[in-house]
Amino acid sequence: MRITQGAFSFLPDLTDAQIAAQIEYCLRNDWAVAIEFTDDPHPRNTYWSMWGHPMFDLADAAGAMQALRECREARPGHYIRINAFDPSAGWESVRLSFIVGRPAVEPGFRLVRREGPGRTLHYTLESYAVGRQPEGERYAT
Amino acid sequence: MTQPLAAPTDTIDLAAEYREAGVADVLDRLDAELVGLAPVKRRVREIAALLLVDRVRERLGLASTPPSLHMCFTGNPGTGKTTLALRMAEILQRLGYVRKGHVVAVTRDDLVGQFIGHTAPKTKDVLKRAMGGVLFIDEAYYLFRPENEKDYGQEAIEILLQVMENQRDDLVVILAGYADRMDRFFESNPGMKSRIAHHVEFPDYNNAELAQIAERMLADWNYRFDAAGRAAFDDYLHHRRAKPHFANARSVRNALDRMRLRQALRLFDGATPVAADDLQILTAADVRASRHFHPTPPTLVGQAPPDAEIDAYDPDRIPERSDY
Numbered sequence: 372m373r374i375t376q377g378a379f380s381f382l383p384d385l386t387d388a389q390i391a392a393q394i395e396y397c398l399r400n401d402w403a404v405a406i407e408f409t410d411d412p413h414p415r416n417t418y419w420s421m422w423g424h425p426m427f428d429l430a431d432a433a434g435a436m437q438a439l440r441e442c443r444e445a446r447p448g449h450y451i452r453i454n455a456f457d458p459s460a461g462w463e464s465v466r467l468s469f470i471v472g473r474p475a476v477e478p479g480f481r482l483v484r485r486e487g488p489g490r491t492l493h494y495t496l497e498s499y500a501v502g503r504q505p506e507g508e509r510y511a512t
Numbered sequence: 513m514t515q516p517l518a519a520p521t522d523t524i525d526l527a528a529e530y531r532e533a534g535v536a537d538v539l540d541r542l543d544a545e546l547v548g549l550a551p552v553k554r555r556v557r558e559i560a561a562l563l564l565v566d567r568v569r570e571r572l573g574l575a576s577t578p579p580s581l582h583m584c585f586t587g588n589p590g591t592g593k594t595t596l597a598l599r600m601a602e603i604l605q606r607l608g609y610v611r612k613g614h615v616v617a618v619t620r621d622d623l624v625g626q627f628i629g630h631t632a633p634k635t636k637d638v639l640k641r642a643m644g645g646v647l648f649i650d651e652a653y654y655l656f657r658p659e660n661e662k663d664y665g666q667e668a669i670e671i672l673l674q675v676m677e678n679q680r681d682d683l684v685v686i687l688a689g690y691a692d693r694m695d696r697f698f699e700s701n702p703g704m705k706s707r708i709a710h711h712v713e714f715p716d717y718n719n720a721e722l723a724q725i726a727e728r729m730l731a732d733w734n735y736r737f738d739a740a741g742r743a744a745f746d747d748y749l750h751h752r753r754a755k756p757h758f759a760n761a762r763s764v765r766n767a768l769d770r771m772r773l774r775q776a777l778r779l780f781d782g783a784t785p786v787a788a789d790d791l792q793i794l795t796a797a798d799v800r801a802s803r804h805f806h807p808t809p810p811t812l813v814g815q816a817p818p819d820a821e822i823d824a825y826d827p828d829r830i831p832e833r834s835d836y
Contacts, residue, residue, distance in 0.1 A: 423633070430612045431644020433682035438640065 372479025374412050377452060377468040387436065390453070390471050394432040397455035402466055403427045404435045405456065406442050408449045410474075410509045411501050422446075425456060439471060448474045448510035474500075474510035524568050533567075534606045535560050542599050547728070548721040549592055555712045556600065563607045580709040581609055581684045582676055584652075584698075586691040587714025590762030593688040594648065596712075600686065601646040610684055614645035620654040623668040631664040635671045643682045652687035653697035669701060676707050717760050719749045726764050730794070735772065737794050744799035751804040767802065774798045 375381055385393070397404050405425035409416065422442040426435055435453070442451055451472030454465050478499035485493040500509040530536055539560060543553060562579065569576050581604065585593040598615050605613025618638055625631035639647065649655070655672075657663040676685050687694070687704075691713065698705035717725065723746055730736055737745060752763060775798045779786050 424637075426640060428641050429643075430614050430641065431682070433611075433643035433679070434640030437636075437643070437679070437682075 372477055374450070374470070374473065374477055374479075376412070376414065377470055379469045384473070385469070385471060390439070391432040391436050393467070393469065394435045394453065394455075397467060398429055398432065400455075400457070400466070401459070402455035402457045404429060405454045406435070406438055406451065407454060408442055408446045408451045408472075410449045410506060411498065412450045413480075413496065413498055413501070419450075419452065422451075425454075427458075443472055450474070476510065478503075524572070526564070526568065529564060529568060533564065533608075535564065535603055538599060538602050538606060542596075546592060546595065547724045548717050549596075549714065552592070552596060552712055552714055555710070556596070556603070559710055560603055560607070563604075563609060567607060578680060579609075580680065580707065582708045583684070583686045583710040583712060584694060584708045585686060585688040585712050585714060586694045588690065588716055588760060590760030590764075591714035591716060592761065593714055594650070596714075597646060597648045597686050597688070601684075604646065604684060610645055612644035614642075615648050616642040616645060617648040617650060619650050620665065623649070623655065623672075624664050626664075628664075631667045632671060635668045639671070639675050639683065643679070646684045646686055648686045648688065651689045653689050653693040656697055656700055658700055669704065673703050673707065719746065719753065722749050722760065722764050725761050726768060729765060729768055733772075735768075735792050735794060737799075738796070740796035741794045741799055744796040748799055748802055748804060751802075755804060768794075770802070771798045774801050 379385060379393075394404055403425045406422040407419035408422055409419040423438055426438070429435060439451070439453070449472065450470060452468055452470045455467040457464065457466040480496040480498050483495045483497045485495070487493055503509065504511075539553075539557060542556065546553070563581075566576055566579055583600070585596065587593055594617065597617070601610065601613045601615045604610045616638065622638055623631070623635045625634045655665040655669055657665055672685065675683060685708075687708065689697070723742075726745060727737070727742075748767065749764075752758060752767065757763075771794050775794050778795075778798065779790060
């Protein structure tokens with residue numbers, strides 16, 4: 372099941388040139404670009420691991436693309452996303468976030484039903500990949 | 513083998529290309545704003561011409577390898593290396609060889625870390641910032657310390673070399689430093705030498721050029737010499753050049769700063785009201801108060817020279833500051 376989080380996630384995966392163009396757009400708006408990765412892509416898991424520091428004084432997308440290449444190499448089989456943080460007064464928050472790398476196989480999520488008092492049902496999601504393997508090996512091919 | 517796109521008889525108006533790229537504008541400004549430096553300007557013109565021709569050739573489908581643009585500026589302190597790096601970035605950007613044309617100026621401290629594992633992230637961070645522009649490494653020879661084999665500078669050099677080779681489209685590296693020390697640096701780092709295509713040497717300024725530079729600086733700050741002050745400044749340059757740690761235009765700027773201090777004090781201490789003109793004019797007295805007109809008797813090392821109060825702002829007093 373293809374995970375759709377952040378911008379562009381219903382589109383086919385962005386090519387490197389397209390990613391660079393998006394980063395270029397972020398830099399043009401003076402947003403700081405950061406790279407994050409995880410192998411626990413639960414929709415409520417907002418805290419992914421940071422790959423290096425957010426790149427605050429970047430002038431060109433090439434720098435971020437190089438960091439992205441390094442991240443992909445060091446963390447194969449992980450979800451990687453790019454966050455663009457707008458530091459200007461009044462915003463001070465992430466303006467754009469999109470996935471730029473995903474594992475080759477995405478087993479998806481199971482719907483877990485838990486019965487509560489009075490036959491009420493509680494629903495939650497559980498990732499097949501996360502339940503199967505410990506961290507770091509979940510999407511290893 | 514690529515097929516030429518245009519018939520070989522097609523002609524291309526190089527002059528039009530030159531105008532279109534807007535390089536003429538930068539080169540003209542370079543000529544007008546920088547005093548002297550004739551050989552440097554000629555080299556810059558050569559490099560700009562080569563890049564322009566290369567660009568035209570590429571459009572005609574004439575195979576040529578992408579030019580290596582890394583440069584090395586050698587010369588004594590204060591000869592305009594940093595200024596030229598800024599102009600070079602502009603030229604490269606107009607010709608489309610770097611995308612953004614910003615300059616990131618760094619020294620050893622910005623590249624080399626203080627403990628194991630600190631250097632690589634530091635160097636990479638600087639490289640990331642410089643991508644799309646020019647990385648200007650001042651006093652690059654400090655990166656390599658042959659006397660200490662555990663020095664982390666070597667690691668920074670290796671990362672630098674890798675990026676210089678593999679990401680030529682993204683980054684132009686300019687190394688700068690004294691000629692003799694750069695030569696020794698290149699001897700011990702042949703990899704670095706072979707990756708640098710353009711070596712530009714900066715000659716020292718002569719006194720007339722320095723005086724011209726001084727007048728331009730003063731004009732920028734809305735100051736000027738009176739006639740006697742100007743003559744005194746010529747004298748000053750003559751004396752200053754003979755002293756150690758002479759740093760060309762930088763010495764001139766420091767000297768002018770000190771003369772402004774003296775002028776301010778003179779006006780402040782004078783009882784008469786000052787006119788706008790007085791605020792702008794540096795007189796001979798402001799110039800001649802300099803330490804360099806008063807030869808100091810030899811003093812013991814570590815002992816303050818007896819006339820230290822004459823020019824207390826003069827950084828030349830501090831012998832270990834080699835950049836002055």
